[in-house]
Amino acid sequence: MRVAIIGAGISGLALAYYLQKLGVRYDLFECEAEVGGVIKSVQQGAYQLELGPHSLQMNNELQELLQELKLEDEVIRPATKTQDRYIRKDGAYHCIPASPRRLLLDSFFHWRTKLKITQEYKLPPQEVPEETVSQFFKRRFGQDVVDYLVQPVVAGIYGGDPDKLLLEKTFPVLKEIERTHGSVLKGLDLQLDIPRKPVISLQNGLQTLPKAIASKLVSLHVDHEVEMIHRAKGKYLLSIRHDVEGLADEEFDAVVVALPAHAAAELLDFTTPGLAAALHNVTYAPMTVVHTAYRKHAIGHPIDGLGAMHPRKEEPFSSGTVWSSSLFPRICPDDEVLFTSYVGGSQSPELAHLPDAEILLRVHEELTENYQISAKLPAFQHLYRWPAALPQADMFITDVHQLAQLLEAEQLYACTNWIAGPGIPDCVRYAKHLAQKIFSQRPSLP
Structure with missing residues (x-):
C-alpha cells in the first residue's frame, strides 16, 4: 500500500510520522520550502516570537510524540505560578474561576x-x-x-x-x-477539581516540533506543489509541479489531503466536485498578531497568569492578549514584558485588515490603558497577518464532514484542522487515529 499526503503542516507531518512507524509507504508533498503550516517561530533580535499558536496544551498523544522525538529537554513550562486567565469587565480584569x-x-x-x-x-x-x-x-x-x-x-x-x-x-x-x-x-x-491541562513551549520556539518530525521522515518532498489528483482503475495519480523525482508516474492506493479548506477545494475540483464545492464554503477567521514589549518599570498592572480576554460588550480593539513573557520569560530581554495581542477574528474581521501603522498604534493605546503603562512608545513592536487563520465550525462545516466521511470508502481522506479541531494536540491525535485506520484497511498479503 502506498499513500500520498498533500500538505506538511502539523497534521500532514504527524500522519506521515505515524504511517512510517506502522510500516506503511507514503510520500508527503509540500509546496513550500518550509514545513509547519501555521506554526511559525521567528527570532527578531532579542525577541522570540510565535506568529501562530503561542503555546501547546499537553495531551497524551502530544506528550508521547515529544518523548519519541527526544524533545523532552526542549520543553519549557510556564514560569508563572498560576495558569489564571482573566476577562475584562467594566474596565477591569477579573480572574476566571476554574469551576462552576x-x-x-x-x-x-x-x-x-x-x-x-x-x-x-x-x-x-x-x-x-x-x-x-x-x-x-x-x-x-x-x-x-x-x-x-x-x-x-x-x-x-x-x-x-x-x-x-x-x-x-x-x-x-x-x-x-x-x-x-x-x-x-x-x-x-x-470534574470540578480536575486541573487544567498544562501549557508548554519549546526552547527555540514551537516550530521546533514540525522540524523535528520532518527530520525523521524518509519520504518528505518540499517544493513539490500538487496541482491535480487523478483517479483511474482504483488508483490515484498526481500532477506535480517541479517533479524532478518523477513522482507523477507513481500510483497511490490512497490520498490524504492535509491542506486548508480553500486550497483543498481547488485541488479536488476535478476529482470530487461535491466535496470541493462544500470546501469552498468553509469560513475562515482573519487574524493579525501583534507583539509589543515595554520596560517592566513602565507597567503599573500585575502580570501573572496566561493572559486576558476581551468580551465584545467591552468594545475592545483586540480580542485578547497573552502575557507571553509571564509564561516564558526568556523570549524577551530580562527587563521587559512582552504581550501578544490578537486583532480581528470572525466577530471583527474588518479590524484585521486595517493598515499596519493603525493596528500597531491602537494596540499600543489599548495596552497602555489596560495595564497602566507609562511609556509613550513600546520598546518593540511586530505585526504578522493571517488572512485565513482558523476554520469556523459553522453551518457550512457539516456538509464538509459528511462528504469527507463518505469519501473514505474511496481511500480519499482529510487530515487537517477543519476536520480534527483547532489545536495542535487535536491535529496530532487525529493524525494518529487516521494512520491506524489506514493501516487497518491495507490489503492483506496472499
Whole structure:
C-alpha cells in the first residue's frame, strides 16, 4: 500500500510520522520550502516570537510524540505560578474561576446571573437542530454568561463567533453531558477539581516540533506543489509541479489531503466536485498578531497568569492578549514584558485588515490603558497577518464532514484542522487515529 499526503503542516507531518512507524509507504508533498503550516517561530533580535499558536496544551498523544522525538529537554513550562486567565469587565480584569462552583462564589457575575446558573439543574434537556454555542449557553445559563464568558472564550480558541459556531462541532462533550445527565452542571460535578491541562513551549520556539518530525521522515518532498489528483482503475495519480523525482508516474492506493479548506477545494475540483464545492464554503477567521514589549518599570498592572480576554460588550480593539513573557520569560530581554495581542477574528474581521501603522498604534493605546503603562512608545513592536487563520465550525462545516466521511470508502481522506479541531494536540491525535485506520484497511498479503 502506498499513500500520498498533500500538505506538511502539523497534521500532514504527524500522519506521515505515524504511517512510517506502522510500516506503511507514503510520500508527503509540500509546496513550500518550509514545513509547519501555521506554526511559525521567528527570532527578531532579542525577541522570540510565535506568529501562530503561542503555546501547546499537553495531551497524551502530544506528550508521547515529544518523548519519541527526544524533545523532552526542549520543553519549557510556564514560569508563572498560576495558569489564571482573566476577562475584562467594566474596565477591569477579573480572574476566571476554574469551576462552576467557584464561579457562583465569585463576584464576577451579578447575583441575578448566578441565580440563573443555579437553576440550570432544573432545566430539562432539549434537542435543538443545528444549535449554536450561544443558543445552548443562553438556554441553560442566560445571556450574561454568553456575553462575558462564552463569547470571549470562543474568540480566544476559534477566533470565532458563538452566534454562528455549532455546539456539536465545537463543544460536543457539553451536548453529550446534557443528554446523559440532563444538566451540564450535574455532569461536570465530578470534574470540578480536575486541573487544567498544562501549557508548554519549546526552547527555540514551537516550530521546533514540525522540524523535528520532518527530520525523521524518509519520504518528505518540499517544493513539490500538487496541482491535480487523478483517479483511474482504483488508483490515484498526481500532477506535480517541479517533479524532478518523477513522482507523477507513481500510483497511490490512497490520498490524504492535509491542506486548508480553500486550497483543498481547488485541488479536488476535478476529482470530487461535491466535496470541493462544500470546501469552498468553509469560513475562515482573519487574524493579525501583534507583539509589543515595554520596560517592566513602565507597567503599573500585575502580570501573572496566561493572559486576558476581551468580551465584545467591552468594545475592545483586540480580542485578547497573552502575557507571553509571564509564561516564558526568556523570549524577551530580562527587563521587559512582552504581550501578544490578537486583532480581528470572525466577530471583527474588518479590524484585521486595517493598515499596519493603525493596528500597531491602537494596540499600543489599548495596552497602555489596560495595564497602566507609562511609556509613550513600546520598546518593540511586530505585526504578522493571517488572512485565513482558523476554520469556523459553522453551518457550512457539516456538509464538509459528511462528504469527507463518505469519501473514505474511496481511500480519499482529510487530515487537517477543519476536520480534527483547532489545536495542535487535536491535529496530532487525529493524525494518529487516521494512520491506524489506514493501516487497518491495507490489503492483506496472499
